[in-house]
Amino acid sequence: MAANNVDLWYIDWSYLLILILSSIFVRVALTKYGKNSSSPSTPQPPSPLPLPVIGHIHLLGSVLPRSFQTLARRYGPFMRIRMGSSLTFLVGSSPDVARQILKPDVNFSSRFELGPVQYSIYQQGMGFITSPYSPYYRFMKKLCTTKLFVGSQLNQFRHIREHEVRDCLRSVSESSVGGDACNLTAKLTTLMNNLIFRMIMGRRYDKYVDDEVKQIKELVVEIMELGSKCGIYEVFGPLKKYDLFGHGKKLRAAMVRYDDVLEKIIADYEVGDGACRGSGDDLMDILLKTSRDVDAEVKLTNNHIKQFILEMLIASIDTTSAALQWTMAELINHHRVFMKLREEIESTVGPSRLMSESDFPNLPYLQAVVKESLRLHTPTPLIFRECTKDCKINGYKVKAGTKIFLNTYAIMRDPETWQDPDEFVPERFLVNAEGSQLDQAELMKGQDFGSYLPFGGGRRACIGAMHASAVIQATVGALIQCFDWKIKDGDKVDITVGSGFSGAMARPLVCYPVVHSDPFK
Numbered sequence: 360m361a362a363n364n365v366d367l368w369y370i371d372w373s374y375l376l377i378l379i380l381s382s383i384f385v386r387v388a389l390t391k392y393g394k395n396s397s398s399p400s401t402p403q404p405p406s407p408l409p410l411p412v413i414g415h416i417h418l419l420g421s422v423l424p425r426s427f428q429t430l431a432r433r434y435g436p437f438m439r440i441r442m443g444s445s446l447t448f449l450v451g452s453s454p455d456v457a458r459q460i461l462k463p464d465v466n467f468s469s470r471f472e473l474g475p476v477q478y479s480i481y482q483q484g485m486g487f488i489t490s491p492y493s494p495y496y497r498f499m500k501k502l503c504t505t506k507l508f509v510g511s512q513l514n515q516f517r518h519i520r521e522h523e524v525r526d527c528l529r530s531v532s533e534s535s536v537g538g539d540a541c542n543l544t545a546k547l548t549t550l551m552n553n554l555i556f557r558m559i560m561g562r563r564y565d566k567y568v569d570d571e572v573k574q575i576k577e578l579v580v581e582i583m584e585l586g587s588k589c590g591i592y593e594v595f596g597p598l599k600k601y602d603l604f605g606h607g608k609k610l611r612a613a614m615v616r617y618d619d620v621l622e623k624i625i626a627d628y629e630v631g632d633g634a635c636r637g638s639g640d641d642l643m644d645i646l647l648k649t650s651r652d653v654d655a656e657v658k659l660t661n662n663h664i665k666q667f668i669l670e671m672l673i674a675s676i677d678t679t680s681a682a683l684q685w686t687m688a689e690l691i692n693h694h695r696v697f698m699k700l701r702e703e704i705e706s707t708v709g710p711s712r713l714m715s716e717s718d719f720p721n722l723p724y725l726q727a728v729v730k731e732s733l734r735l736h737t738p739t740p741l742i743f744r745e746c747t748k749d750c751k752i753n754g755y756k757v758k759a760g761t762k763i764f765l766n767t768y769a770i771m772r773d774p775e776t777w778q779d780p781d782e783f784v785p786e787r788f789l790v791n792a793e794g795s796q797l798d799q800a801e802l803m804k805g806q807d808f809g810s811y812l813p814f815g816g817g818r819r820a821c822i823g824a825m826h827a828s829a830v831i832q833a834t835v836g837a838l839i840q841c842f843d844w845k846i847k848d849g850d851k852v853d854i855t856v857g858s859g860f861s862g863a864m865a866r867p868l869v870c871y872p873v874v875h876s877d878p879f880k
């Protein structure tokens with residue numbers, strides 16, 4: 360009996376061993392000659408040699424868009440990358456690939472979420488930015504383009520922009536009096552917080568005035584940090600759902616607190632206390648009106664509104680603040696450009712008043728400076744898309760459900776398209792190759808899908824582009840009109856890029872403003 364048992368064990372183990380070996384053999388054969396091969400009928404995009412378990416993680420540095428750019432030089436503009444055991448995506452790094460993906464087609468008009476969505480307290484599909492190309496997305500997009508971010512609504516916010524820019528100038532002016540160092544990063548971030556919170560819910564961020572807004576801001580920062588930590592779970596494959604480091608639990612808790620504060624604010628609006636302090640509606644007013652509209656194609660709930668506002672706060676504040684910082688950093692580092700811009704503003708606006716948004720059409724060099732800064736230092740260097748049906752890109756087969764990153768950092772520094780791509784040369788945006796004036800408005804809308812993509816392109820292009828451009832031009836123009844800027848010991852501003860997915864500066868922009876033309880005289 361005992362001997363028989365030993366024999367049985369022996370047979371089971373050897374059988375198992377054969378099974379394992381044969382499955383490895385089949386897998387290797389499949390990888391080499393089968394569907395993963397580069398046979399002419401079903402070629403797959405090229406890929407560096409992955410390591411077991413970690414895939415290509417060892418090839419990626421702390422600044423992801425740069426790592427992808429380096430890999431693309433070797434493996435081509437459309438390559439396959441695997442992070443960890445199961446997260447595989449394709450990375451597009453050339454204008455040509457961008458054109459194929461961003462063409463106005465429903466395929467690739469969906470996004471994917473990085474990080475397990477189970478930790479969100481809002482139901483899946485309630486997001487707007489993170490949404491697939493669903494009926495809910497289309498409903499919200501229509502609301503954005505007809506009511507929330509339409510030109511007339513943005514014009515209504517003009518007084519808010521002008522007020523907040525003046526407030527920022529006042530604060531910079533105070534730093535200049537004592538000759539103290541001015542943390543321009545902090546000032547520009549406060550400007551953006553005030554601006555966006557006023558647009559959305561009629562309240563300023565100023566921490567001494569509005570405690571609820573301060574709480575929301577802190578929670579949004581916490582949610583973003585925890586969200587990106589949960590994103591790292593993706594590399595653990597099937598283990599990602601186990602919340603190995605407890606970040607998911609903390610994320611849920613932060614979202615519950617965010618939800619509570621937003622519910623209070625919505626309740627204020629319902630009793631008529633929350634209306635915008637200025638004239639006209641703020642975004643919350645419009646969203647709540649839409650939620651009460653019985654004829655609306657989609658019933659907008661409070662949860663939709665809270666999720667939408669969370670996404671707006673994430674999409675708008677840090678991106679625009681980063682763009683402002685980069686533009687100022689490049690202007691401080693490039694004296695010739697700085698002086699040329701100052702001359703343009705002074706000759707257009709005159710010596711006695713502060714420039715305003717109505718001056719924009721007469722300030723082409725200011726527009727070019729902002730465009731060049733967004734090209735060189737895009738705050739969102741990777742665009743996320745998902746393919747919804749099988750197709751071919753660059754001759755390679757792409758299956759439905761494939762995750763795609765467009766590396767706009769690399770695309771906007773593509774040497775085939777841009778002369779001296781790593782140099783800050785605003786003049787390139789004044790004329791086109793034939794020497795005639797470029798259509799600035801079209802360029803900003805992302806119509807030149809292929810090569811200029813700071814706001815993405817196609818159906819999912821940024822809806823805040825017009826607003827962001829107005830804020831950057833107004834703020835940068837005023838800061839150059841009113842102040843000279845010095846750096847400690849005559850150094851240049853350090854323009855190192857921060858780590859990860861974002862295109863923010865690695866270090867705060869600290870400098871010394873000296874009044875050139877006092878805006879408050």
Ligand code: HEM
Pocket residue numbers: 487488489500671674675676678679682737738739742743812813814815816817818819820821822823824826827
């Ligand atoms: C300099 C500032 C900004 C930059 C560089 C920027 C960039 C981008 C990019 C690259 C995308 C993805 C586009 C794509 O997939 O093709 C995007 C999407 C989006 N952005 Fe912005 N953005 C900025 C400011 C803003 C502001 C101020 C708002 C709102 C007030 C905003 C709201 C959005 C929204 C809602 C989406 C998602 C659009 C959709 O899925 O249909 N962004 N942005």
